[in-house]
Ligand SMILES: Nc1ncnc2c1ncn2[C@@H]1O[C@H](COP(=O)(O)OP(=O)(O)OP(=O)(O)O)[C@@H](O)[C@H]1O
């Protein structure tokens with residue numbers, strides 16, 4: 548990837564997110580600090596209601612912190628306007644969702660061209676880039692298929708190709724295997740591992756410990772509090788290890 552590897556891709560410091568409902572203030576994220584370097588494959592794992600989507604929305608620049616600092620490739624996200632957030636998202640993040648979010652009337656190729664439309668590329672260049680992304684996920688032979696002519700696993704691979712088409716520094720996946728049977732889910736995860744080995748930074752959000760195991764590093768979120776535990780690999784950037792209890796939680800799955 549093109550990025551400057553001395554700056555962390557993600558750097559969050561004491562990020563808090565609160566919602567005000569009627570007269571009550573609910574704090575959903577409590578002073579979350581997180582650093583993700585280029586080239587990592589991180590899983591954020593936690594039970595329902597723990598704050599995963601809230602955190603994903605902030606990482607993905609779909610929402611901003613109430614307090615604290617969030618830098619994406621060194622650029623402060625907190626306090627940016629909606630227009631600026633849209634621009635940051637388009638440049639820096641490829642999204643993958645549980646439900647694929649493909650447009651049903653468009654072919655696989657046309658779906659993958661969509662995020663390139665705002666890039667000022669020629670039609671020919673767009674097609675070439677979309678094609679290349681589909682080939683990376685092994686769907687070269689299926690480019691003319693519409694979503695309903697593809698299996699769930701293939702649809703998710705189109706969605707991954709669409710996320711890759713802009714060559715974003717960050718691939719951000721929210722329960723990417725949630726709609727797939729376990730075997731197909733594992734195949735999709737295997738593909739994401741391959742992309743990571745080729746240099747793609749991935750942040751994957753899941754409630755499923757078995758899915759989280761496939762990442763090279765996991766952080767756990769509970770009641771809006773993030774704790775970090777290195778599991779394998781060895782590039783030590785541990786921020787919150789204490790007694791290994793979180794490690795066991797992950798390994799038990
Ligand atoms: N807009 C909002 N206003 C008020 N409270 C909110 C809002 N969005 C989320 N919450 C609360 O924040 C908490 C965390 O929600 P979040 O959606 O981040 O959880 P989650 O970990 O993604 O859960 P799930 O696994 O079920 O998707 C929940 O208690 C939820 O009710």
Ligand SMILES: [Mg+2]
Pocket residue numbers: 599600601
């Ligand atoms: Mg959620």
